[in-house]
Amino acid sequence: MQKITRDQLVEKAVALLSDGTVSAVLGWSRGEFDxxxxxxxxxxxxxxxxxxxxxxFCGANFxxxxxxxxxKVEGKILVFLKPCDTYSFNQLLTEHRxxxxxxxxxxxxxxxxxxxxxxxxxxxxxxxxxEDDGESLKVSTLYxxxxxxxxxxxxxAERCVNCKSKKHxxxxxxxxxxxxxxxxxxxxxxxxxxAMTPDERFLFWQNELSRxxxxxxxxxxxxxxxxxxxxxxxxxxxxxxKAPANSxxxxxxxxxxxxxxxxxxxxxxxxxxxxxxNIPLHLLNRKFIKDINEFYGEYQAGAEVGSRAPLxxxxxxxxxxxxxxxxxDQDA
Amino acid sequence: xxxxxxxxINKIFGKIAETNKLYLPVDGSDGVAVYTKWEExxxxxxxxxxxxxxxxxxxxxxxxxxxxxxSGKNIELTDIREEAEDFVIFGVRACDVRSxxxxxxxxxxDPVDSFYASRREHGVIVSVxxxxxxxxxxxxxxxxxxxxxxxxxVTAWKTEDxxxxxxxxxxxxxxxxKIESLTEECxxxxxxxxxxxxxxxxxxxxxxxxxxxxxxxxxTDTFFNVPEWDELSxxxxxxxxxxxxxxxxxxxxIKDFNTGNGVIRYRCWDSCMYSEFTxxxxxxxxxxxxxxxxxRFMHKLVYYPENNEGIFGCVGCGRCLxxxxxxxxxxxxMKKIGGKVNx
Amino acid sequence: xxxxEETLIPKIGVITDVRIDTPDIKTFxxxxxxxxxxxxxxxxxxxxxxxxxxxxAMFSITSSPTNTEFMEFSIxxxxxxxxxxxxxxxxxxxxIRGPYGNxxxxxxxxxxxxxxxxxxxxxxxxxxxxxxxxRHYRDRYGDIDIVYGSRSKDDLLDYKEIxxxxxxxxxxxxxxxxxxxxxxxxxxxxxxxNYVKELGFDTNKTAVLCGPPIMIKFTLDGLTSIGFDKTQxxxxxxxxxxxxxxxxxxxxxxxxxxxxxxPVFRCDELEELPDEY
Numbered sequence: 001m002q003k004i005t006r007d008q009l010v011e012k013a014v015a016l017l018s019d020g021t022v023s024a025v026l027g028w029s030r031g032e033f034d035x036x037x038x039x040x041x042x043x044x045x046x047x048x049x050x051x052x053x054x055x056x057f058c059g060a061n062f063x064x065x066x067x068x069x070x071x072k073v074e075g076k077i078l079v080f081l082k083p084c085d086t087y088s089f090n091q092l093l094t095e096h097r098x099x100x101x102x103x104x105x106x107x108x109x110x111x112x113x114x115x116x117x118x119x120x121x122x123x124x125x126x127x128x129x130x131e132d133d134g135e136s137l138k139v140s141t142l143y144x145x146x147x148x149x150x151x152x153x154x155x156x157a158e159r160c161v162n163c164k165s166k167k168h169x170x171x172x173x174x175x176x177x178x179x180x181x182x183x184x185x186x187x188x189x190x191x192x193x194x195a196m197t198p199d200e201r202f203l204f205w206q207n208e209l210s211r212x213x214x215x216x217x218x219x220x221x222x223x224x225x226x227x228x229x230x231x232x233x234x235x236x237x238x239x240x241x242k243a244p245a246n247s248x249x250x251x252x253x254x255x256x257x258x259x260x261x262x263x264x265x266x267x268x269x270x271x272x273x274x275x276x277x278n279i280p281l282h283l284l285n286r287k288f289i290k291d292i293n294e295f296y297g298e299y300q301a302g303a304e305v306g307s308r309a310p311l312x313x314x315x316x317x318x319x320x321x322x323x324x325x326x327x328x329d330q331d332a
Numbered sequence: 333x334x335x336x337x338x339x340x341i342n343k344i345f346g347k348i349a350e351t352n353k354l355y356l357p358v359d360g361s362d363g364v365a366v367y368t369k370w371e372e373x374x375x376x377x378x379x380x381x382x383x384x385x386x387x388x389x390x391x392x393x394x395x396x397x398x399x400x401x402x403s404g405k406n407i408e409l410t411d412i413r414e415e416a417e418d419f420v421i422f423g424v425r426a427c428d429v430r431s432x433x434x435x436x437x438x439x440x441x442d443p444v445d446s447f448y449a450s451r452r453e454h455g456v457i458v459s460v461x462x463x464x465x466x467x468x469x470x471x472x473x474x475x476x477x478x479x480x481x482x483x484x485x486v487t488a489w490k491t492e493d494x495x496x497x498x499x500x501x502x503x504x505x506x507x508x509x510k511i512e513s514l515t516e517e518c519x520x521x522x523x524x525x526x527x528x529x530x531x532x533x534x535x536x537x538x539x540x541x542x543x544x545x546x547x548x549x550x551x552t553d554t555f556f557n558v559p560e561w562d563e564l565s566x567x568x569x570x571x572x573x574x575x576x577x578x579x580x581x582x583x584x585x586i587k588d589f590n591t592g593n594g595v596i597r598y599r600c601w602d603s604c605m606y607s608e609f610t611x612x613x614x615x616x617x618x619x620x621x622x623x624x625x626x627x628r629f630m631h632k633l634v635y636y637p638e639n640n641e642g643i644f645g646c647v648g649c650g651r652c653l654x655x656x657x658x659x660x661x662x663x664x665x666m667k668k669i670g671g672k673v674n675x
Numbered sequence: 676x677x678x679x680e681e682t683l684i685p686k687i688g689v690i691t692d693v694r695i696d697t698p699d700i701k702t703f704x705x706x707x708x709x710x711x712x713x714x715x716x717x718x719x720x721x722x723x724x725x726x727x728x729x730x731x732a733m734f735s736i737t738s739s740p741t742n743t744e745f746m747e748f749s750i751x752x753x754x755x756x757x758x759x760x761x762x763x764x765x766x767x768x769x770x771i772r773g774p775y776g777n778x779x780x781x782x783x784x785x786x787x788x789x790x791x792x793x794x795x796x797x798x799x800x801x802x803x804x805x806x807x808x809x810r811h812y813r814d815r816y817g818d819i820d821i822v823y824g825s826r827s828k829d830d831l832l833d834y835k836e837i838x839x840x841x842x843x844x845x846x847x848x849x850x851x852x853x854x855x856x857x858x859x860x861x862x863x864x865x866x867x868x869n870y871v872k873e874l875g876f877d878t879n880k881t882a883v884l885c886g887p888p889i890m891i892k893f894t895l896d897g898l899t900s901i902g903f904d905k906t907q908x909x910x911x912x913x914x915x916x917x918x919x920x921x922x923x924x925x926x927x928x929x930x931x932x933x934x935x936x937x938p939v940f941r942c943d944e945l946e947e948l949p950d951e952y
Contacts, residue, residue, distance in 0.1 A: 036653065038664070040567060211360070215603075216572055221571070233606065242587075276655040397683055398684055400728070405767045405768055407769070439922060446679040447681070549930065552949055583924030590728045630929075635930040
């Protein structure tokens with residue numbers, strides 16, 4: 001269902017590698033199956049032609065990889081950015097996390113990515129192939145006699161169903177047409193949680209976070225988490241822990257992380273995508289975004305490079321802390 | 333061989349739960365199966381497997397080892413170990429049953445880890461054959477794992493309408509005795525048919541030809557310095573998802589927790605993928621993610637077999653295939669650096 | 676309940692003496708609360724010491740097994756546990772468990788041989804145990820040469836014992852060196868690897884090396900250049916450890932666990948390990 005094709009992207013990558021504009025390409029690499037795609041650094045046109053993929057399972061946001069890869073690669077690195085990735089890209093630039101001069105960014109349109117878990121819910125286990133059939137995916141399994149057609153919209157990842165923008169906010173070159181910022185329903189679920197009683201809400205998060213195995217995938221995939229040494233990994237920080245010693249610590253990790261990325265989180269949704277335990281972590285971040293919007297006016301992290309997030313920018317019109325506290329109290 | 337109807341399986345669970353804690357895969361609120369303590373109303377999941385492996389039962393993610401109280405210059409140590417109670421894990425898949433043997437070779441080798449040993453001694457394992465393996469399954473790559481006929485104290489087969497049981501050990505006989513009145517003697521015709529059915533599916537699995545023959549003990553020099561490690565590890569996030577969902581990963585950390593009223597020394601799962609895993613006060617012998625990534629796979633494919641009569645430290649459960657945030661996994665590693673597909 | 680023995684559960688130890696050896700090394704004497712040695716060990720083996728709430732770490736046992744009254748640990752201040760220990764006073768209780776690791780082959784390979792011990796800095800700590808063991812059973816071994824160097828005279832560990840005891844033993848030759856000239860020092864000046872080459876030992880010896888990785892590397896090169904075979908040279912490795920018994924996975928290098936299969940390795944055995952130590 002993607003409007004741009006793999007061939008177009010491969011052609012672009014090969015051209016940029018061949019004319020020396022870039023010396024490496026950050027792209028999606030073929031997996032064992034049609035859905036298990038690995039981010040990869042391609043160094044040659046041959047590798048790109050052989051292993052580059054572009055399909056409905058190319059969800060990985062490459063922006064964070066630029067922090068490490070721009071330091072490793074000689075010359076420029078080509079990165080393909082979906083609209084939502086460009087927000088992370090800008091936010092990282094705002095935080096001076098990589099050298100813009102070392103990147104050649106190509107914006108590519110995205111029609112929304114599929115969630116393999118949603119595909120499994122419909123077709124069951126044993127997926128042996130998935131073909132893009134325009135508006136639907138043709139899925140063959142070990143157990144169905146014939147391929148099953150599933151609507152692309154029906155298996156779209158939550159973050160894509162609630163896509164906030166089809167507009168690219170950063171690029172050196174754009175392929176295809178640019179889109180617009182979307183009035184999404186992404187805060188509906190937050191509003192539903194806000195409407196709960198404190199006890200209900202506590203129970204909701206207790207249940208969700210109790211599944212956490214502290215694998216740190218959410219943190220390690222998060223483009224806003226780029227500290228060179230996370231406090232949770234640092235034995236000298238006094239809060240270092242690898243496993244929750246009690247149910248409070250279980251929540252503490254996620255609460256601290258949500259606070260730490262507040263105002264910087266672009267709502268890219270990587271945290272929830274990578275969570276092996278299906279914890280809807282993005283809801284914590286969205287709550288902060290919603291609050292910031294309501295308290296200080298609409299703000300989208302990463303919309304432009306160098307913007308100052310309301311939480312770190314003082315203006316005389318700012319809400320008084322007491323007022324914030326009262327509103328918080330009403331919510332609770 | 334004995335059987336009961338699938339409809340009456342909850343009666344069996346109820347019977348076992350009268351005397352023992354019983355754990356089995358139950359679908360959680362998010363639809364994902366989790367080993368859960370059975371009680372009235374809990375239903376045995378139809379899912380192929382759980383995200384967290386059953387290694388938790390013997391080697392929990394966090395466990396307290398001992399307690400200390402200090403006063404002045406003195407230390408008082410309390411051994412808080414308690415004899416584990418007998419418990420039953422029901423519905424363990426062939427791969428996971430095999431993972432217990434792999435963990436045993438670590439924890440039960442002298443000096444025996446008494447925390448692990450106690451739980452192992454008291455746990456009864458009821459395995460169940462895999463009627464619907466997934467595309468991520470590759471247990472056939474390794475020896476002594478048979479999805480049609482898993483090991484364990486008792487082996488069970490679940491068909492459309494019945495559950496069949498066969499005891500393999502003394503513990504298993506005792507289990508069968510307990511549920512005798514709820515089961516009936518039967519021949520193995522239905523089980524034989526089920527085994528055939530599963531075997532036929534196993535032959536269709538996409539990873540059926542994955543071979544580990546290229547790997548094994550003594551192959552350190554062959555694989556340690558191959559250039560492919562760079563490419564394979566290039567985008568590894570260094571999270572611990574693969575290690576934590578893996579049924580055979582057993583690295584741990586020991587830490588102290590100050591409760592304000594004494595110190596609890598506990599251990600918790602650790603991951604060789606983490607940057608500070610090998611960090612000492614004066615240095616770190618694995619500074620790059622490539623080195624840490626390589627350690628994990630070399631351990632499973634070369635070092636572990638070298639120390640354990642050729643047995644690989646992987647059981648082909650496929651959890652890492654399903655859960656790695658970047659979809660990098662042992663299958664991709666094996667294929668890239670040496671696993672040859674037997675055509 | 677009849678509990679199984681559990682290696683992770685330590686004994687209580689008491690620090691009965693603290694000796695300041697160098698500006699950053701202290702030697703701690705440890706016994707059980709009833710005044711006994713916590714356990715027997717072999718030369719080169721290690722023990723896990725801990726302070727509840729601070730942490731646990733592996734240290735080589737510096738006293739000789741022939742000392743049946745107490746154990747000693749020479750500890751350099753370089754991390755949380757060691758910093759805490761350096762502030763500890765006599766009477767402080769700690770925890771102790773062990774012995775861990777393989778010892779030096781003092782009763783078979785070393786028996787009847789001329790021995791050459793080479794140490795740098797705190798690297799003398801693990802060798803002191805084996806040196807004193809060999810001195811105790813003096814007639815079982817041939818000539819003993821000891822080359823020991825440190826940054827300065829003040830940084831030489833066990834200086835008093837070396838001068839007053841080791842140097843006076845028949846058939847024991849001590850060669851000391853410091854990195855830079857210093858007032859009041861009329862001995863050799865220079866790095867250990869160079870000194871070893873200058874001394875030019877004949878190869879009819881078994882060598883034991885211990886010190887910083889860079890010293891080991893150059894001394895090993897030096898020894899092989901004057902004709903030593905790697906099978907004649909032993910050294911010790913140090914990696915992060917938690918359990919001490921080959922289970923927690925930290926000190927795994929290749930198929931070896933340094934806590935269990937080490938810390939003592941013959942240099943040709945090290946060559947079989949991947950270069951990660």
